[in-house]
Amino acid sequence: MQLAVRIVATCIGLAALSVAQAATTVLTNFTLIDGTGRAPVPDSSLIVENGHISWVGPHSSLKAPSGATVMNLSGKFVIPGLIDNHVHLGLVHDLTQDIKFYSRELVEQQLRTYAAYGITAVQVLGTDTDVIFGIRADQRKAQSDFARVYTSGQGLVFKTSYGGVAGLNKPVANVTEARRAVDEQVAKGVDFIKLWVDDEFGDLPSRMPPDISKAIIDQAHKHGLHAIAHIFYLENAKTLASQGVDGFAHSVRDAPVDQALLDDMKRHDIVQLAATLSREASFTYTKLPFLDDPFFNRAITPGALATLKSQERQQKLAAGKHFAQYPGVLDMALANTRREIEAGVRYGVGSDSGPSGRFSGHFLHWELELMVQAGVTPLQALTAATGTNAKLIGAKDLGTIEAGKTADLVVLDANPAADIRNTRTIHAVYVAGKSVPTIWSVCTGRAASECKGGSKGGAHGER
Numbered sequence: 001m002q003l004a005v006r007i008v009a010t011c012i013g014l015a016a017l018s019v020a021q022a023a024t025t026v027l028t029n030f031t032l033i034d035g036t037g038r039a040p041v042p043d044s045s046l047i048v049e050n051g052h053i054s055w056v057g058p059h060s061s062l063k064a065p066s067g068a069t070v071m072n073l074s075g076k077f078v079i080p081g082l083i084d085n086h087v088h089l090g091l092v093h094d095l096t097q098d099i100k101f102y103s104r105e106l107v108e109q110q111l112r113t114y115a116a117y118g119i120t121a122v123q124v125l126g127t128d129t130d131v132i133f134g135i136r137a138d139q140r141k142a143q144s145d146f147a148r149v150y151t152s153g154q155g156l157v158f159k160t161s162y163g164g165v166a167g168l169n170k171p172v173a174n175v176t177e178a179r180r181a182v183d184e185q186v187a188k189g190v191d192f193i194k195l196w197v198d199d200e201f202g203d204l205p206s207r208m209p210p211d212i213s214k215a216i217i218d219q220a221h222k223h224g225l226h227a228i229a230h231i232f233y234l235e236n237a238k239t240l241a242s243q244g245v246d247g248f249a250h251s252v253r254d255a256p257v258d259q260a261l262l263d264d265m266k267r268h269d270i271v272q273l274a275a276t277l278s279r280e281a282s283f284t285y286t287k288l289p290f291l292d293d294p295f296f297n298r299a300i301t302p303g304a305l306a307t308l309k310s311q312e313r314q315q316k317l318a319a320g321k322h323f324a325q326y327p328g329v330l331d332m333a334l335a336n337t338r339r340e341i342e343a344g345v346r347y348g349v350g351s352d353s354g355p356s357g358r359f360s361g362h363f364l365h366w367e368l369e370l371m372v373q374a375g376v377t378p379l380q381a382l383t384a385a386t387g388t389n390a391k392l393i394g395a396k397d398l399g400t401i402e403a404g405k406t407a408d409l410v411v412l413d414a415n416p417a418a419d420i421r422n423t424r425t426i427h428a429v430y431v432a433g434k435s436v437p438t439i440w441s442v443c444t445g446r447a448a449s450e451c452k453g454g455s456k457g458g459a460h461g462e463r
């Protein structure tokens with residue numbers, strides 16, 4: 001190694017920040033989990049130049065450029081930045097949901113929270129205002145210091161059926177309106193088209209009729225975009241599969257998926273974009289089981305935390321019309337995820353975080369844990385949330401740690417391939433090679449003075 005190379009201690013966040021400005025950064029001596037599905041590779045190193053990975057390989061072959069800043073990551077693990085392929089942005093302040101909150105400021109604040117949790121890209125499923133296009137354009141022009149955003153603009157919902165957030169979706173009543181609505185979203189520059197086919201446990205008078213879903217899918221394909229559907233019922237999933245839908249934004253939750261659907265999904269590469277197991281799990285609690293876990297509550301304001309712990313909230317949730325149904329829905333989602341994975345269906349990872357009570361960032365880590373409960377290995381879950389998710393959202397330069405890719409990276413203290421909960425031991429997060437604050441270095445939900453303490457948890461910490 002050349003003498004000009006500067007060795008920087010990595011044990012404190014400030015050191016990481018000072019490195020951010022350097023054009024060339026070298027990370028050395030870590031175990032590499034590259035997002036392709038390959039087994040972890042010890043004694044790896046990589047070079048970041050101008051926001052991109054210019055080289056990655058065995059430490060013994062490293063030729064560090066002179067003048068580069070070198071971070072010795074001995075004992076640490078480096079994974080690609082995580083991707084959450086099913087989120088909603090700009091909807092809530094604390095626990096209050098109202099579309100009047102949607103603003104550039106709130107969306108960017110939430111994208112910073114995602115990045116602090118090691119999630120360096122998110123895909124929004126049909127509840128954005130046009131503000132999102134300016135944020136995305138600015139990110140794509142210049143290096144971002146928060147999570148990258150992919151969007152479907154306003155998703156398409158059949159009038160009088162279930163779907164999205166009123167005021168942020170696109171209600172359609174017939175085939176002509178549906179095609180026009182797709183064209184409008186495409187003209188805005190959406191990354192894909194979202195549609196909902198659901199009636200909220202039969203509470204609403206109808207679901208989207210098949211001629212309309214077919215028109216939406218066809219029109220999206222005409223423009224070269226994917227159509228991703230919110231589903232609940234097996235029957236709707238099968239119809240959509242026969243119509244050429246590209247993926248499902250949730251699990252089938254009313255009945256076991258059958259062989260015909262599995263065959264169709266495999267034959268036409270219809271992906272299980274997101275199982276949203278954390279969404280279903282969250283509904284089964286009156287009081288979330290991780291309220292005292294610092295990995296969760298460092299992002300929550302004291303007021304919101306007090307509400308989450310209150311008797312009043314617990315009584316209200318317990319009295320909910322569908323509360324008794326949710327455990328069965330979660331079990332069905334877990335079982336169907338398992339069936340699809342065993343059948344060889346392609347799958348990503350998405351949490352459906354963002355609406356009230358479903359928390360940005362934390363929920364993807366819970367989702368990964370639940371994916372492992374559903375039957376994948378920790379390494380498979382990580383691959384789905386990185387390399388596969390990048391493919392599913394159409395981000396060719398993200399998702400894996402390979403020469404030429406964007407340097408969106410997460411450094412972990414403990415091995416996530418040994419225990420998926422170790423994704424929570426976040427040591428550093430890089431967005432395009434720039435170190436950004438982590439959930440352990442800042443409290444996104446509180447003043448710094450209120451936010452001392454808290455351990456990194458992970459496999460050996462609090463459960």
Ligand SMILES: [Zn+2]
Pocket residue numbers: 086087088125352
């Ligand atoms: Zn959603």
